[in-house]
Structure formats: structure tokens, C-alpha cells
Amino acid sequence: MKSSNTIICIALGLVYLYLSGCASHMIEVRPGSVNVNLQSSNNVISCKPMGKVTVSVMTEFGFYTRSADDVESNLVQMARNSAIDSGADTIVKEEMTEYGRRTFATYKCQR
Numbered sequence: 222m223k224s225s226n227t228i229i230c231i232a233l234g235l236v237y238l239y240l241s242g243c244a245s246h247m248i249e250v251r252p253g254s255v256n257v258n259l260q261s262s263n264n265v266i267s268c269k270p271m272g273k274v275t276v277s278v279m280t281e282f283g284f285y286t287r288s289a290d291d292v293e294s295n296l297v298q299m300a301r302n303s304a305i306d307s308g309a310d311t312i313v314k315e316e317m318t319e320y321g322r323r324t325f326a327t328y329k330c331q332r
Contacts, residue, residue, distance in 0.1 A: 248278070254301040258311045258330070268328035271309040276300050280321035292321055300325040 276299035280287050300312045300323075309327035317323045 268330035277322040
């Protein structure tokens with residue numbers, strides 16, 4: 222009985238590791254989104270504001286909490302994807318109201 226419990230625990234651990242690794246790669250990279258720049262607010266002074274977008278991603282899988290770097294990377298990619306829809310080419314991080322949810326300002330900087 223002890224042996225089967227150990228196998229189940231190992232299997233569940235591997236499933237969580239697999240899911241946590243895949244979660245970072247589940248966000249679609251839309252065509253053109255790689256051309257959307259992430260800038261700080263002092264670099265968009267001469268740009269045209271295009272609006273704001275708030276995006277959110279999953280931060281937990283059961284008892285596993287995703288790393289801040291993975292969550293932030295997904296948030297930035299989702300904001301880049303959204304910028305494409307509005308015709309923006311630049312995004313600026315704004316507030317993170319809760320872990321896994323962030324607002325970005327979008328701008329048109331290139332003419």
C-alpha cells in the first residue's frame with residue numbers, strides 16, 4: 222500500500238510540474254504582436270494614446286502557484302496581443318490590481 226501511495230504522489234507531482242510549465246506557453250503569440258514594444262511611461266511622451274487594456278492569467282493550479290516571472294511574461298504577451306486589435310504598437314505597464322491581473326496603456330508611437 223505504501224508503494225502505491227508513493228507512486229501516486231510522484232505521478233501527481235509530475236502532472237503539476239507539466240501543467241505549470243505548459244501554462245507559460247499556452248498564451249497565443251498573435252501575428253504582429255512581436256513588433257509591439259514594452260516601454261516605460263517616460264518613453265511615450267510623443268506617442269498617441271490608444272487606450273488601456275486589462276489582462277489576467279491563471280496564477281495557480283491546485284496547490285501550485287506560478288512564478289511571478291511566468292505570470293508577468295503571460296500578462297505582457299496578452300497585452301501585446303490586445304494592442305494589435307487597437308492598432309497600437311507600444312504598451313506601458315500600469316497597476317497590478319491583484320496577482321495575475323494588470324492594466325497596460327497602449328500607444329501608437331511609430332508613424
